[in-house]
Amino acid sequence: MFLRVASAAAAAMILTAAPAAAQDKFPTREVRLIVPWNAGGSNDIAARKLAPILAENGINIIVDNVPGGTGTIGMGRVASAAPDGYTLGMGTSSTLSMIAQGKTPLRNEQFSGIARISSDPLMLLVHTDGPKDIDAFVAKMKANPGKVTIGTPGSYNINHIFATMTAKAAGVDYVNVPYPGGAKVIVDLAGGQVDAGVLKPSESISQIKAGQVRPIAVFANERLDVFPDVPTMKEKGFDVFPYGPVVQMAYVVGPANMPPAVRKTLVDAFRKSIQDPRFKAFAAENGVLVDDLTGDALDKEVNDVQKSLNAVATQVFKGKD
Missing domain, CATH: 3.40.190.150 (Bordetella uptake gene, domain 1)
Structure with a gap:
């Protein structure tokens, strides 16, 4: 028993x-x-x-x-x-x-x-028919205060911060154009719907290789290995980290x-x-x-x-x- x-x-x-x-x-x-x-x-x-x-x-x-x-x-x-x-x-x-x-x-x-x-480092890109470098882009912003458009994936984020700091470097205002994602920004930038975009290399590398857009500056302290010819904002004399580093x-x-x-x-x-x-x-x-x-x-x-x-x-x- x-x-x-x-x-x-x-x-x-x-x-x-077993169930446990x-x-x-x-x-x-x-x-x-x-x-x-x-x-x-x-x-x-x-x-x-x-x-x-x-x-x-x-x-x-x-x-x-x-x-x-x-x-x-x-x-x-x-x-x-x-x-x-x-x-x-x-x-x-x-x-x-x-x-x-x-x-x-x-x-x-x-x-x-x-x-x-x-x-992800971020870059400032323009259409291939746009300004040839960051100096020319800043000159364009100064000549057209409050009119130059910069597309960003979302708003009030790091992309938006760097777009705003670019305008501050030019000493003028600009128009931020927020999108629901980087894929939408690059499509409109390649189509000439916005003057510039702040994007990651991974979001734009296909269009760069296709000759539809061109990176003109990197928001970092060092150049990128994937785009060694693109200067940093820092080396061009523009301080985009005045309040501290962000990543x-x-x-x-x-x-x-x-x-x-x-x-x-x-x-x-x-x-x-x-x-x-x-x-x-x-x-x-x-x-x-x-x-x-x-x-x-x-x-x-x-x-x-x-x-x-x-x-x-x-x-x-x-x-x-």
Whole structure:
């Protein structure tokens, strides 16, 4: 009798343990990666480049483009998702700029860092029929105060900051033309609908090679390896970092309070995929910088960039609605 009871108890334990073990396994289905920008932009391209590599490392993702609000609409969906690891989002410095100015209720504490995808230098580009260099562009702005148009993916973000600082260098006002993503900016710039655009190399390299647009300056302290002949704003005597350095970056996060084991699985898979030679080659070809920043270290970096933007963005956009 005792043996039958013991056997029954053991069987019950096995049956109850099996579902628990199944629940602990992650992932058991596809993971949704929200890219809060239009398809065809640099963040979307990077996500889709990573997707097959991630699949080899155990994470099958579905890229979901949710543009709007300079990234805040899509990231809002991530913040409110269940913290089970099945909904992730691609945060950017643009959304951090919106947080800095109080233009969104989002807060960095609502997210758990997974991995930084890229750090992206930004460039000022014109149509191939436009000014030949940054000096000529500044001269054009001075000759047409308040009329020159500069397209940016979103508004009140780092792209917008650099467009504004370019106008400050010329000592005149300009017209900012915000778009829901870099892909839209480059189309209108190539079509001559705007005078210039502030974009990443990865968003514009195809049109540059096709001779439709031309980069005339880099918003960085050093020239880019992919465009060694394009000068920096600094070397041309224009200070675009008067309130402190800022960096444009893209990174993957999940909702706050994810189970540690789930977060570790995601961190490990994304780290391995980002360090994969195929993704590194893609990054180099597109002027994208990649590193090995994940988990808590990424959270710290995001908070540090946020502090910088809290000072920079509010100074640049002081008095603007």
